[in-house]
Amino acid sequence: RDYATMAGALAANHPSEFNAALQEYTASLIPAQARAMNKARWEVFFNRMEPFYHAMVLYILAGLLAVFSWFNLSETLRRSAVGLIGLAFVIHTAGLIFRMVLEGRPPVTNLYSSAIFIGWGAVLLGMILEKFYKNGIGCVASAGIGFLTLIIAHHLALEGDTMEMMRAVLDTNFWLATHVVAVTVGYSSTFVAGFLALVYILRGVFTKTLDADTGKSLARMIYGIVCFATLFSFVGTVLGGIWADQSWGRFWGWDPKENGALIIVLWNALILHLRWGGFIRERGLVLCAIGGNIVTSWSWFGVNMLGIGLHSYGFTDAAFQWLVLFVVSQLALIALGLLPARLWRSFRRP
Known part of the structure; x- marks a missing residue:
């Protein structure tokens, strides 16, 4: 009218x-x-506040304090690191919830939000470890993974809208809240186990701070986290199959993303069986956990770059280069971990 x-x-x-x-x-x-x-005004407010940037800065500071606490055995530094990580985690959580409210969706809807949530889950696991062990290792794991995943999210945000329109096949809050969250928690925990393994090798090879008790504590942490990762990866993969059956009419189609999820389950299960069977001990567990970093990074990013399958979201040269660099770095650390014990500073006899 x-x-x-x-x-x-x-x-x-x-x-x-x-x-x-x-x-x-x-x-x-x-x-x-x-x-x-x-909603637009709140989104503008959210973008101006930059919660993930502030959390990232706090993670850096907390990680440095936790590392310094190893060398002078300062409980004050360790507690300060715990406090900073707690503050960063609150900001991280607030940002995550803010995004969920704005989108009206569960926490993970695209690659950007997966980086945010993987970091959040890893920080939470690291804080739980620190609560029980109180040795600064959980702080370093929380700060390290929290910072790295938020850096990844920052670069993913440069590629376009981080609250993009949902793809039709993903437009279901139930499966986003179950399958996607479970699989992403599996990613988080596998990365935590791998990061703890990096701490073991770097402290053992380059410092004298990896004594027998610290090594055993790290091995227990890694074993427990791998058990946790196996459970969530398996449950998430099965839920993904049920969703695929509802969406595409088949439970399993050997899609690259499905294969990547399966490889994570099999890798973590292999670690547990090797441990239970006595085929690997402390150092073997550590090296296998670093291998989990490679497997998980491939499932998370690598399969998206193949350009095939129902989960392919495009190839970018920069992402491919960073993925290759990350894999090479993990292989180098595995090689470092294979050095004879007499070459590790922590194991040298005076």
Whole structure:
């Protein structure tokens, strides 16, 4: 009706009538668009606050304090690191919840949000470890993975809208809240186990701070986290198969992303069976956990770059280069871990 009135006024050259109809139409839009405008204002506020950037800075500071506490055995530094990580985690959590409310979705909807959530889950696991062991290792794991995943998220955000329109096949909050969250928790925990393994090797080879008790504590942490990762990876993969059956009419189709999820389950299960069978001990467990970093990074990013399958979201040269660099670094650390014990500073006899 308003359009017809404006068209008639324009044709009759009645500007006052046209302006009145335009004002009436504009007023009618305000109630309908109020919710969208309010959401847009909150989204602008969220972007200006930059919670993940502030959390990232705090993770760096906390990680440095935790590392320094190893060398001078300062309980004050360790507690300060715990406090900073706690503050960063609160900010990280607030940002995650804010995004969920704005989108009206579970925490993981795309690669960007997966990086945010993987970091969040890893920080939570690291804080739980620190609560029980109180040796600074959980702090370093939390700070390290929290910082790295937020850096990844920052670069992913440069590629476009981080709250993009949901793909039709993903437009279901139930499966996003079950399958996707379970698989992503599996990613988080596998990365935590791998990061703890890196701490073991770097402290053992380059410092004298890896004594027998610390080594055993790290091995227990890694073993427990691998058990946790196996459970969530398996449950998440099975749930993904059920979702695939509902969406595409088959439980399993050997899609690259499905294969990547299966490889994580098999790798973690292999670690546990090797441990239970006595085929690997402390150092073998550590080296296998680093291998978990490679497997998980491939499942997370690598399969998306193949350009095939139902889960392919495109190839980028920069992402491929960083993935290759990460894999090479993990292989180098595995090689470092294979050095004879006499070459490790922590194991040298005086």
